[in-house]
Ligand code: C2E
Ligand code: MG
Ligand code: MG
C-alpha cells in the first residue's frame with residue numbers, strides 16, 4: 160500500500176496524518192523529478208591506510224541537491240526511494256556513475272592510486288532480477304575491471320533467501336568484491352560469514368565511538384573490535400573501521416588489528432574533483448626514507 164501511495168504525485172494532507180509519512184510521500188514524488196533533472200550527484204569518501212595515510216579506496220555516497228530544501232541527507236530519502244521502488248533507477252545511477260568515475264581515476268592515476276571503489280547497494284536492488292545485468296552493463300560501459308568494484312551490503316540485506324544468495328555468488332564469480340557494511344549492528348551471524356562470499360568487513364561506527372577511552376563501556380567496544388578483526392583474519396577477509404573521528408581512535412584501532420579506516424578525521428566525503436586533486440597530490444608526494 161505504501162508503495163502505491165508513493166507513486167501518486169500528490170497526497171492531500173489529512174489531519175492526523177503522520178508528518179514523517181507525509182514527508183516520505185512528498186519526497187518520493189520529488190525524487191522521480193530529481194532523477195530526471197540531474198539533482199543527484201555522488202561524493203566520495205576515501206578509505207585510508209592507517210599505517211601510512213594513503214588512500215586505498217573510496218566509498219561513493221549519493222547526495223540530493225534539492226532546489227528548495229537544499230542538500231537532503233540520504234538517510235532521509237533512501238527509505239523513500241525504497242518505498243516507492245525508485246531505489247532501482249537511483250541505485251543504477253549510483254552504480255554507473257561510480258564505475259565511470261573510478262575508471263577515469265584508474266586511467267589518470269594508474270592501478271595503485273585508488274585500488275577499489277564502491278557504492279552502497281540496498282536490499283531492494285539485490286532482490287531485483289535485473290541487478291546482475293545492471294552491474295555487468297555498468298562495468299562494460301565504463302571499462303572498469305570487475306575486481307575494482309566493491310559493493311557495500313548490510314547484513315540484513317544478504318540474509319534473505321536463495322535468490323539473493325545466488326545473486327551474491329554470481330557477483331563473486333565475476334570477481335566483484337562484496338563488503339559487509341555497518342558490521343556488528345545487524346543480524347550478524349557466524350554462519351552468514353561462512354556462507355557469504357564477503358571480501359571485506361566494515362566495522363560499524365558505533366564500535367569506534369569512544370574506543371580510545373579506557374572506561375568500562377569502551378573496553379567492551381574494544382573487545383568487539385578485536386574479535387571482529389580476529390574473525391576477519393581467520394576467514395581471510397579485509398577490514399575497514401568506519402567513522403574514525405580522531406587520532407586516538409585511529410591509533411587504538413591499529414593496535415586492535417585494523418589496517419584500513421574511514422572517517423572525518425582521515426577524510427570527509429568530497430566531490431569527485433576534490434578527490435582528483437587529492438590523488439594528484441598523493442602521486443606527487445615523494446616518500447622520504
Ligand atoms: P554508510 O554506508 O554506513 O556510509 C557512511 C556514512 O557515515 C556516510 O553518511 C558518511 O558521510 C558518514 N561518515 C563517514 N565518516 C564519518 C565520521 O567520522 N563521523 C560521522 N558522524 N559520520 C561519518 P551519509 O553519506 O549521510 O550516508 C548515510 C547512509 O545512507 C549510508 O551509510 C548508507 O547506508 C546510505 N547511503 C548513502 N548513499 C547511498 C546510496 O547511493 N545508495 C544506498 N542504497 N544507500 C546510500
Ligand atoms: Mg556504506
Ligand atoms: Mg557504513
Ligand code: MG
Pocket residue numbers: 341363364401
Ligand atoms: Mg554506517
